[in-house]
Amino acid sequence: MATNYISSWAYNLKYSDLPHDVIQSASRSFYNWVGCAVGGSNHPATTIAYSSLSPFFGPPQASLLGRKGVRIDAQHAALINGIASHVHDYDDTHLDTIIHPTGPVASALLAVAEWKGGFSGKEFLLALIVGIEVECKLGLAVWPEHYDVGWHITSTTGSIGAAAAVSKLLGLSIEQSSHALGVAATQVVGLREMFGSHTKSFHPGRAAQSGLIAAILAQGGYTSSETAIEAKRGWANVVGVTKANIPVSLEKWLGMDSQGIGLAGTNGGRWEILRNSFKPYPCGIVIHPVIDGCSQLHREMVRLGLKVEDIKEVKAKVHPLVLELTGKRRPKDGLEGKFSVFHGGAIGLIFGKGTPNQYEDDVVRDLAVIDVRDKMDCEADTTIAADETKIVLTMQDGNVLENHVKHAVGSIELPMDDQMLQQKFEDQCAAVLGDEVKPASTKCWNVEDVPDIAVISGLL
Amino acid sequence: MATNYISSWAYNLKYSDLPHDVIQSASRSFYNWVGCAVGGSNHPATTIAYSSLSPFFGPPQASLLGRKGVRIDAQHAALINGIASHVHDYDDTHLDTIIHPTGPVASALLAVAEWKGGFSGKEFLLALIVGIEVECKLGLAVWPEHYDVGWHITSTTGSIGAAAAVSKLLGLSIEQSSHALGVAATQVVGLREMFGSHTKSFHPGRAAQSGLIAAILAQGGYTSSETAIEAKRGWANVVGVTKANIPVSLEKWLGMDSQGIGLAGTNGGRWEILRNSFKPYPCGIVIHPVIDGCSQLHREMVRLGLKVEDIKEVKAKVHPLVLELTGKRRPKDGLEGKFSVFHGGAIGLIFGKGTPNQYEDDVVRDLAVIDVRDKMDCEADTTIAADETKIVLTMQDGNVLENHVKHAVGSIELPMDDQMLQQKFEDQCAAVLGDEVKPASTKCWNVEDVPDIAVISGLL
Numbered sequence: 001m002a003t004n005y006i007s008s009w010a011y012n013l014k015y016s017d018l019p020h021d022v023i024q025s026a027s028r029s030f031y032n033w034v035g036c037a038v039g040g041s042n043h044p045a046t047t048i049a050y051s052s053l054s055p056f057f058g059p060p061q062a063s064l065l066g067r068k069g070v071r072i073d074a075q076h077a078a079l080i081n082g083i084a085s086h087v088h089d090y091d092d093t094h095l096d097t098i099i100h101p102t103g104p105v106a107s108a109l110l111a112v113a114e115w116k117g118g119f120s121g122k123e124f125l126l127a128l129i130v131g132i133e134v135e136c137k138l139g140l141a142v143w144p145e146h147y148d149v150g151w152h153i154t155s156t157t158g159s160i161g162a163a164a165a166v167s168k169l170l171g172l173s174i175e176q177s178s179h180a181l182g183v184a185a186t187q188v189v190g191l192r193e194m195f196g197s198h199t200k201s202f203h204p205g206r207a208a209q210s211g212l213i214a215a216i217l218a219q220g221g222y223t224s225s226e227t228a229i230e231a232k233r234g235w236a237n238v239v240g241v242t243k244a245n246i247p248v249s250l251e252k253w254l255g256m257d258s259q260g261i262g263l264a265g266t267n268g269g270r271w272e273i274l275r276n277s278f279k280p281y282p283c284g285i286v287i288h289p290v291i292d293g294c295s296q297l298h299r300e301m302v303r304l305g306l307k308v309e310d311i312k313e314v315k316a317k318v319h320p321l322v323l324e325l326t327g328k329r330r331p332k333d334g335l336e337g338k339f340s341v342f343h344g345g346a347i348g349l350i351f352g353k354g355t356p357n358q359y360e361d362d363v364v365r366d367l368a369v370i371d372v373r374d375k376m377d378c379e380a381d382t383t384i385a386a387d388e389t390k391i392v393l394t395m396q397d398g399n400v401l402e403n404h405v406k407h408a409v410g411s412i413e414l415p416m417d418d419q420m421l422q423q424k425f426e427d428q429c430a431a432v433l434g435d436e437v438k439p440a441s442t443k444c445w446n447v448e449d450v451p452d453i454a455v456i457s458g459l460l
Numbered sequence: 461m462a463t464n465y466i467s468s469w470a471y472n473l474k475y476s477d478l479p480h481d482v483i484q485s486a487s488r489s490f491y492n493w494v495g496c497a498v499g500g501s502n503h504p505a506t507t508i509a510y511s512s513l514s515p516f517f518g519p520p521q522a523s524l525l526g527r528k529g530v531r532i533d534a535q536h537a538a539l540i541n542g543i544a545s546h547v548h549d550y551d552d553t554h555l556d557t558i559i560h561p562t563g564p565v566a567s568a569l570l571a572v573a574e575w576k577g578g579f580s581g582k583e584f585l586l587a588l589i590v591g592i593e594v595e596c597k598l599g600l601a602v603w604p605e606h607y608d609v610g611w612h613i614t615s616t617t618g619s620i621g622a623a624a625a626v627s628k629l630l631g632l633s634i635e636q637s638s639h640a641l642g643v644a645a646t647q648v649v650g651l652r653e654m655f656g657s658h659t660k661s662f663h664p665g666r667a668a669q670s671g672l673i674a675a676i677l678a679q680g681g682y683t684s685s686e687t688a689i690e691a692k693r694g695w696a697n698v699v700g701v702t703k704a705n706i707p708v709s710l711e712k713w714l715g716m717d718s719q720g721i722g723l724a725g726t727n728g729g730r731w732e733i734l735r736n737s738f739k740p741y742p743c744g745i746v747i748h749p750v751i752d753g754c755s756q757l758h759r760e761m762v763r764l765g766l767k768v769e770d771i772k773e774v775k776a777k778v779h780p781l782v783l784e785l786t787g788k789r790r791p792k793d794g795l796e797g798k799f800s801v802f803h804g805g806a807i808g809l810i811f812g813k814g815t816p817n818q819y820e821d822d823v824v825r826d827l828a829v830i831d832v833r834d835k836m837d838c839e840a841d842t843t844i845a846a847d848e849t850k851i852v853l854t855m856q857d858g859n860v861l862e863n864h865v866k867h868a869v870g871s872i873e874l875p876m877d878d879q880m881l882q883q884k885f886e887d888q889c890a891a892v893l894g895d896e897v898k899p900a901s902t903k904c905w906n907v908e909d910v911p912d913i914a915v916i917s918g919l920l
Contacts, residue, residue: 045682048680049682051680052676052679055575056519058515058517058533059515059516149701150692150694151698182653186659189647190646191646191693191698192693193691193695194642194646196685197642199642202646222509222512224654224659233610233652235651235653241610241701242702
């Protein structure tokens with residue numbers, strides 16, 4: 001029985017069961033998430049949620065990242081930090097499922113940890129790992145049909161991951177944890193149709209909040225189904241209705257059939273958090289190879305003294321998913337720009353980089369950017385991998401530059417190293433935290449050794 | 461475009477467009493809902509939610525029905541009143557979709573109306589009708605496949621109905637209302653697997669809360685998709701993925717193709733609220749014919765001096781859905797009893813009625829009740845209608861009694877009249893409200909003429 005299997009696994013997992021690289025990956029995931037949440041704290045999707053919902057805020061239990069000194073009830077803190085952490089599309093990605101796993105889990109956990117108090121960095125990381133493993137395994141079990149139909153898999157699995165994590169942190173029994181999974185599973189938030197609007201980032205926030213209240217309700221004795229995940233009309237079969245053999249898939253990915261890719265720990269299995277990756281650019285990950293390639297071409301153009309306005313045309317061969325997910329030709333604002341491979345190419349060629357600045361509304365609407373965007377064309381090519389692209393740039397004088405990106409930065413083969421992650425953190429947090437960026441960065445980086453995780457939220 | 465069509469229809473609907481019977485049906489729906497919410501206010505599903513979530517409560521904005529003097533933030537009031545109103549499975553039913561339409565909508569509306577203040581009974585009823593029409597039409601558009609797959613259609617449509625209703629009450633623009641529908645549509649709460657647990661009643665409560673915050677966020681400028689309902693990866697196609705021709709179905713039921721069954725008003729159409737029905741028994745509606753028939757047999761047995769312990773066997777022919785939905789042979793508590801046609805038959809024969817008392821845990825576990833339950837058998841018969849049953853009761857002395865219920869009480873053909881509704885209201889509220897039942901009943905019955913709807917919540 002999947003629900004009970006998950007709860008038992010989570011209940012029994014100990015910090016001493018965690019390999020060093022798993023802990024390291026969890027610390028990096030948390031660190032990257034904090035940077036994203038602080039960096040997204042001023043975005044309208046975050047500030048509108050904050051101001052619109054402020055009439056409902058309860059007692060000051062948990063901090064809002066990026067709003068130093070502001071504390072609200074843990075439920076709303078989870079929601080708003082979750083929104084902030086996803087709004088720039090800059091958070092982490094489990095590449096096998098394109099789940100952004102840390103947002104829903106860490107947003108819920110940090111709020112509860114600060115509210116209740118007294119949880120060490122190690123307890124926090126253990127719970128974070130529990131949540132991330134659960135959501136990624138469930139995502140794998142329904143992938144790809146679930147996503148193809150139109151579900152935003154980050155939040156549809158995220159509420160369950162958050163519930164598992166909070167249950168672990170608060171020490172719920174196996175039975176209570178199962179009920180928590182059920183209350184979370186019945187709250188299926190996230191339609192892909194919302195991509196390009198504020199509501200996309202609402203999804204991981206709401207998933208965090210749903211998982212949080214699921215665990216709190218279950219702790220109080222609220223009942224749900226103890227077969228919520230696997231039953232005929234339970235989560236996996238309902239949200240994975242177009243996928244054949246959901247029961248087999250669940251058994252496989254949870255490890256109930258001992259294939260070695262199930263939930264990891266003392267019995268083997270595979271840690272999904274080791275397959276988590278970090279984005280160098282704040283946009284859909286499938287665009288990253290094009291930004292990489294165009295940024296390299298920018299440097300080549302500078303070297304050769306070529307000017308952007310003299311570009312005649314740009315042609316890129318890309319993985320077929322690129323155009324399906326990010327084929328917006330004429331994005332009208334920053335949020336839509338994140339779903340335009342053409343915008344990604346243009347900013348690479350013009351600025352040589354893609355930071356949140358290049359996704360400001362005025363950049364997306366800039367005539368020079370539009371000009372390059374219109375000169376760019378992409379061709380779907382089934383021989384091109386998801387982290388690959390081949391670009392041919394033709395200048396009006398006939399000059400031709402070519403670039404082949406075999407693996408984009410941020411891919412499994414070419415991950416962002418610690419220094420790049422730190423730079424990203426500092427870039428995102430500088431405007432919000434000012435002089436306090438460095439100490440905050442150090443504290444977050446060393447989360448494992450923090451005696452009380454609440455200290456961290458206070459810093460931000 | 462369905463989303464815009466709904467928002468425009470709701471925006472333009474005026475109280476003077478409402479036929480008298482529609483207003484009457486809305487008043488009855490509200491009245492019945494209040495009784496259910498007060499009656500369910502002491503149930504563990506309600507009290508656990510109240511106590512577990514109380515650390516998060518915000519300012520005193522709205523009342524909890526059945527807890528006189530207790531006021532909490534409007535979001536949580538919507539959640540908890542929504543839970544209370546559904547927990548006895550005693551609320552209204554739109555028979556074509558088995559949506560319980562009033563719970564999600566009224567729970568959100570009453571909380572907002574009390575919070576903001578100054579809304580008349582007429583403004584409240586108009587918004588209530590908007591919400592109920594929207595959720596029922598959307599339910600019809602995805603029915604029955606959506607329900608068959610495993611979605612609890614009351615809450616999956618309820619969040620959208622609640623958003624439409626609150627948008628109407630607060631006077632949001634058509635564009636804002638469309639965004640509200642989108643934020644609500646992306647929160648798809650409710651798996652049927654939860655039936656029989658506390659989480660079933662959590663569904664309409666959470667839907668109310670989701671719709672409420674959707675409208676509040678949209679009012680503050682939060683954006684979603686303006687084609688959230690009809691887009692390829694929008695609500696209808698995603699949650700109705702197993703149904704063919706969703707776009708055609710949406711057009712048909714919204715009335716965009718002018719078939720005359722779409723959203724009603726000055727242009728014709730069909731009012732779904734006129735097809736709303738009220739339950740005489742607090743359990744799955746498909747069981748009602750059996751309770752009716754067995755209660756009639758109880759009276760016949762009393763007349764003949766026959767004793768329950770001398771029953772040899774009971775055989776009922778029922779609509780096939782009865783066993784599919786309520787075939788639990790050995791319910792272990794009150795909540796499970798609601799999903800046992802055998803329990804329904806036993807309480808009819810033993811007590812001659814089915815009130816919330818007959819669904820207390822100790823009745824469900826009573827040996828005499830279990831004895832009759834075990835003597836009962838049901839046969840699915842495709843010639844039997846959903847509101848019909850044929851029962852044969854055989855006594856150990858060979859005596860045989862028969863009963864044919866052509867239409868159960870509460871069906872469209874044999875609706876509960878006003879007097880029955882009042883009796884039901886008073887039965888439910890007596891224990892909670894004491895002497896104040898009568899004045900509360902009168903006030904709620906005359907909701908149309910109340911100058912400020914907040915007065916009503918204060919009474920309860």
